[in-house]
Amino acid sequence: GENVEQHPSTLSVQEGDSAVIKCTYSDSASNYFPWYKQELGKGPQLIIDIRSNVGEKKDQRIAVTLNKTAKHFSLHITETQPEDSAVYFCAASNNAGNMLTFGGGTRLMVKP
Amino acid sequence: DAGITQSPRHKVTETGTPVTLRCHQTENHRYMYWYRQDPGHGLRLIHYSYGVKDTDKGEVSDGYSVSRSKTEDFLLTLESATSSQTSVYFCAIAPFSSGYEQYFGPGTRLTVT
Numbered sequence: 001g002e003n004v005e006q007h008p009s010t011l012s013v014q015e016g017d018s019a020v021i022k023c024t025y026s027d028s029a030s031n032y033f034p035w036y037k038q039e040l041g042k043g044p045q046l047i048i049d050i051r052s053n054v055g056e057k058k059d060q061r062i063a064v065t066l067n068k069t070a071k072h073f074s075l076h077i078t079e080t081q082p083e084d085s086a087v088y089f090c091a092a093s094n095n096a097g098n099m100l101t102f103g104g105g106t107r108l109m110v111k112p
Numbered sequence: 113d114a115g116i117t118q119s120p121r122h123k124v125t126e127t128g129t130p131v132t133l134r135c136h137q138t139e140n141h142r143y144m145y146w147y148r149q150d151p152g153h154g155l156r157l158i159h160y161s162y163g164v165k166d167t168d169k170g171e172v173s174d175g176y177s178v179s180r181s182k183t184e185d186f187l188l189t190l191e192s193a194t195s196s197q198t199s200v201y202f203c204a205i206a207p208f209s210s211g212y213e214q215y216f217g218p219g220t221r222l223t224v225t
Contacts, residue, residue, distance in 0.1 A: 001171070006154075032212050043116075043202055043216035044155070089154060097212045098143060098162065099170070102154040 002027040004092050006103025013080050014111050021106045023090035024072040032093035033066060033073045034100070037086045044089055048075070080110045115139045116217035118203050124223045131190040133220050135203030137183075143206035144186040145214060146170075146178060148199040155202065161186055193224045 003026040013019050025033075031052040036044035050057045050064045050073065057064050061080075066073040077084055087107050091100040115138040125131050135144060145160040147170075157170030159178040167178050175197060177189045190197055200221050204214040 034213070036216075043218050046213060046215060049213065091155075093212065098206070099157060099160065100214060101171075102156070104152065104154045 002030060002092055002094060002101040004090060004101050004103040006090050006106055008106060009104065010107045010109070012109045012111065015080060015082060017080055019077045019080050019084070019108055019110075021075045021088055021090070021108070022072060023074070023092075023103050024070075025092040025101075026071070027092070027094070028068075028071065029095040030092040031095065032097050033064070034091050035062075035064060035075050036089040036091070036102075038089065038105075039086045077108075080108075082110050082112050084108060085110045116203060116205055116215065118201075118217040118220050120220060121218065122221045124225060125193050126225055127194060128192050131193050131222065131224075133188045133201055133203075133222070135186045135188070135217060137186075137205045139205060139207075139215075140183060141205040141207050142183075143214075144180065145204040145206070146176070146186065146188045147202045147204065148172065148197075149202060149219075150199050158188065158201075190222075193222075195224050198222060198224045 006023045034049035037047045038044040061078050063076045087105045089105050090103040117136045119134045146158040147155040156172045158176050161167045161180040179187045200219050202219045203217040206214045
């Protein structure tokens with residue numbers, strides 16, 4: 001089955017700096033790659049996603065890039081703010097799109 | 113939380129007792145999922161449903177069963193709870209047309225003593 005690895009497990013940045021989280025996946029048939037943000041005591045929240053026919057997608061301060069050849073995708077957060085502090089998860093779908101495999105998570109800390 | 117509620121939100125139970133967690137949605141979405149979240153393991157799929165009475169196993173299904181008798185409700189049962197099932201359980205839903213975008217509920221923290 002699919003295997004998703006996520007790095008780093010923790011990331012500390014200064015407010016205003018950029019943050020990058022990287023994930024690799026194993027199944028070349030995967031075609032959907034969402035990113036979730038989880039705040040303490042809450043469920044994961046979908047923040048951005050990308051499909052395999054697109055190389056990059058942006059939404060205000062966040063962007064996701066996908067390299068299908070290398071089987072990796074990344075989350076980029078620019079101009080980080082303290083409210084960006086949370087745990088971020090990447091995931092990859094199976095070919096049918098009805099199941100997700102998650103990475104282990106990255107705890108992002110933005111220092112004011 | 114996208115019209116998803118989970119009950120109970122917290123539960124403490126003893127080893128060997130059966131436990132049922134409920135997920136309720138108001139979105140009329142086709143797909144419903146149960147995950148567990150443990151430190152160092154991220155989110156792992158237990159079971160999922162692609163329609164009323166249609167369910168399938170996920171990555172960590174041993175010791176769990178599910179039922180979906182109505183579109184809006186998806187039940188997760190621990191037949192005989194063990195300490196290894198202490199975890200936070202999340203329900204997720206995805207639209208009728210596909211399972212791609214999954215939206216998560218607030219979670220249930222289960223402790224098995």
